[in-house]
Amino acid sequence: MIEFKLHFDKELLDSLTSFQDALFEGIYQEKLSQKSGYYHLPFEQNAIEETADYLKYHQDFLSNISHLIIVGIGGSSLGLKAIDSLLKHLPARKAMQVIFLEHTDPIYTTCALQNIDMQKSLFIVISKSGTTIETSSLLKFILQKYDLLRNETSKKHLLIITDQDSPLENWATSENLTHFKLCPNIGGRFSILSIVGILPLGILGFDTKALLHGAKNMMQGFFKRSEDHILQKALVFASRKNQTPINVLFSYSSLFQDFNAWYVQLWGESLGKINTKGEKTGLTPIALIGSIDQHSFLQLIVQGIMDKSVTFLGINPTYSREPRIPNISLKYLEATDFVNGQGFSTLLNKQQLATMQTIQYEGIMTDEISITHLCEESVGMLIAYFELLTSCVGHLFEINTYDQPAVEFGKQRLKKLL
Template identity: 65%
Template sequence: MVAFSLHFQAQNQKVCDNLFESICKERDSQKSGYYDLPFAQEAMNEASCFVNDNKAFLHTLSHLVIIGIGGSSLGLKAIDSMLEHLPHRNTLKLLFLEHTDPINITKITQGIKRENTLFIVISKSGTTIETSSLLKFVLAEYNLLQDAQSKQHLLVITDKDSPLEHWAQKENLTYFVIPPNVGGRFSVLSMVGILPLSILGFDMRSLLRGAADITQRFFERKEEHILHKALTYAAHKKQVSMNVLFSYSSLFTHFNAWYVQLWGESLGKINAMGERVGLTPIGLIGSIDQHSFLQLIVQGVRDKSVTFLSLNPVHSAQPSIPNIEIPFLESTNFVNMQSFATLLNNQRIATMQTIENEGILTDCIEVMSLCEQSVGTLIAYFEILTSCMGQLFEINTYDQPGVEFGKARLKKLFKA
C-alpha cells in the first residue's frame, strides 16, 4: 500500500548492522515504549469497549473537541485529515482547542453546546499551560462539572499517576491512561489517537496493522531503506541540514505538521559530546509550493534534502480538466481531458526530476491507497526513521529540555 524509493547510494553493510543493533538495544531497553504500540491490544480493546458501551450517548453528539497541544493533537489531526474522505467516518465535527490565541478560541467554540459535544482533554501530566488553561475555560464556559450528566461530556487521557489522573479520579470523570514511557510526539498509536479515532468510526485494527507490518519488517531486516536513509542524512548532516517533506496532496497538510514536530523536537539537541545537532524539518504542499519554495531548493544554497510524498493518481480519477480551448491560452491545452490527479502526479515527477538533476538528495514515498493501513505505515516509518537519526546523533530522542527552559521563564514572567 506504500512504496518507498531511495534515489541515493546504499550505505556500508557493517555500518547498517551497527545502527540496527543500536536500535534493537533501545527498543529492548524500553527507553521509549512506542515500538510496542502497534502490537498492543489494550488501547484498541479499551476504545472498542467505550464506543460499544456508550453508543446511545455518542449518537447524540455533533462535535468532538480535543483539548491538547503538540503530540496530544498533531498526530490525531493528521490521521483524521488524511482519512476523513472515507465513507465510514462518522459525521462528527472534529475541533481542536490547542492554542491560547483568544481569537482562535472564540472562533472554535462558536456554536458549541454542551449537550451535543464531547470534550477530550489529552495531556501526559495536565500541567502544560495551554492545555490546563483551555481546560479551565471549557469547565467554566460549559459548566462541565455541574453533575453526573454534564461530566459525561468530559473525558481524560493522561499518564498513570499524573496530576491530571488524580483530578479525574477526584471528579469521578471517565479517564484512560497511556504508557508512561511513550512521549507525546510518539503517542498517536496509543489511546491518545486510538480512542478519538475509534469514536470517529475509523478501523483501528487496520491502522495498527499497517504500523505493525512495517515495524516487524524493519526488525526482520526487510526495510533496509530506513537505515540507508538515516545513514545518508547523518553522513551529509553538515552540508545538508534541512529536510523537506514535499507532499503532493492537501490531505497531507496536517501530516506535514506532525512530521515537523516529530523531527524537530526529537533531533534538535546537545549530544553526548556537547555538540549542537539536529536537522531542520520543512513541510511543503505540492503543487502549491512549487510557486514559492521550489526556486530556493533548485537554485538556492544546497543545504536541503527532499522527500516526496504522493498519492497514486488512480486514487482520484475525477474530476478531470474539460476539453475547452481558451483564446490566447492555447499553450495550456496539453492537459485537456486529463484528470487533475494525473496533472498533480506529473507535476510531482517533473519537480522531482528537476531537483534530482541538480544533484540534491531526493527520495520518494508513494501511497497506493489512502486508508487506515497505509496511514499506520507512514506513522511508524517516520517514527523509526527519527529514532535511527537519534542514535546516529548520540542524543536522547525522546526528551525536550529546550522546551522546558521556556516553560520555566514563562512562570517567572507571571510572578514578576
C-alpha cells in the first residue's frame, strides 16, 4: 500500500546502525511515559464511538447540511484539511462543501461566508486551549452573524471540540452546546487521529475505522521493529543537521497541497527548539508540488547550496481509464510528440523519476515514499509515519518535541500590543 525507499549513502547508513537500538528504546520509553498521547490514538475507540453516536442521533439533521465550516487554526485544521483533500475523490465522500476559517483575514472570511445559509450549515469550533485568539475571535463573529445562540434549534448548528475544563468547554457547558473533549497530553499538531479529525471526517462520510487501522499498522510495525527505515532516516537527518539543515518534501500530485502544509507545521513547530544544552536546533521544512515546482524551486536544489535533502512523495496507481495525451502532432510542436499516447499519471510518475535522478546525480540526499492505493488506510499509515519520524528526530535533538514555547511568546506580545 505504501513503499518506503532510502536512497542514502550505504557507508553513512552502516556507520549509524549501532545507534538504532538506543533510539528505538528512547521512543519506546517516551511512549510508556505518556509524554504524548498520540502514540495510543490508533488503538483507542473513544473518538469512533462518540462519532458514531453523534451520526446516529443527528441523522435527519445532518441530511440537510450542505456546508461544514471548520473554525480552528494550525493543528486544529491542517490535518483535517490534508486528509479531506487527499481523499475527496472517494465515492463515500458526501457532497458537503467544507470551509476552513483559520485566521483573521477579513477579506477571506467575508468571501468564504458570503453565501452561507445557517439552516444548511454546521459550524465546528476546534481549539485545544479554548483561548486561541484567532479561533475565539471567529467564534464571536459567527455567533453574532448567524445568531447561533438564539434557541436550542440554532444551537444544533454549532459543535465545540476542546480540552476538558478549558474556558471554551466551560462556556459550551453553560450554553448547553454539544461539545467533545480532547485528551490533555495530545498537542494540536499530533491530534488529527483524535476526535479533532475523526468527528468531521465521519460527518463527511469517510471510513474513519480504516484510517485508524492504517495508523495502527504503522505503529505496530514500528514497535515490532519492522519499520526500522524510520529509525535510519531519523539518524541520518540528525547526524547531518549542520550540513543538511533543510528537508524538502517534493509531493507529486496537487492532492498533497494541504498535506504539505500539515507536514510543514509538524516538522517546523516540533523540531525548532532549544535543546537540553541550551543550543538552538531544528530542521527547516520546505514543501513543493511536482511537476509544478520543477519549473521554479528545482533550479535552486540542483545548482544552489548543497544544504537540502529531498523526500519524494508520490502516488503510483494503475489506472485503466486515466486520461491520455492524444496522439496528435502539432505543427512547430513536434518536439513534444514523445509523450503522445501516454497516460497523465504515467507522465507525472516519469517526471518524478527524472527529477529524482537529476537530484541524485548531484549527490543530494534523497528518499522516496510511494503510495500504490490512496485510501483511508494508506493515509492513516502516512500520518503515523511522519509523526513517528518527527518524534525520532526530536529525541535525537534532545528537545521537547511536543511543546511550542516560542509561539506562546508571540501570543503574549500580541496581548500587550492590543
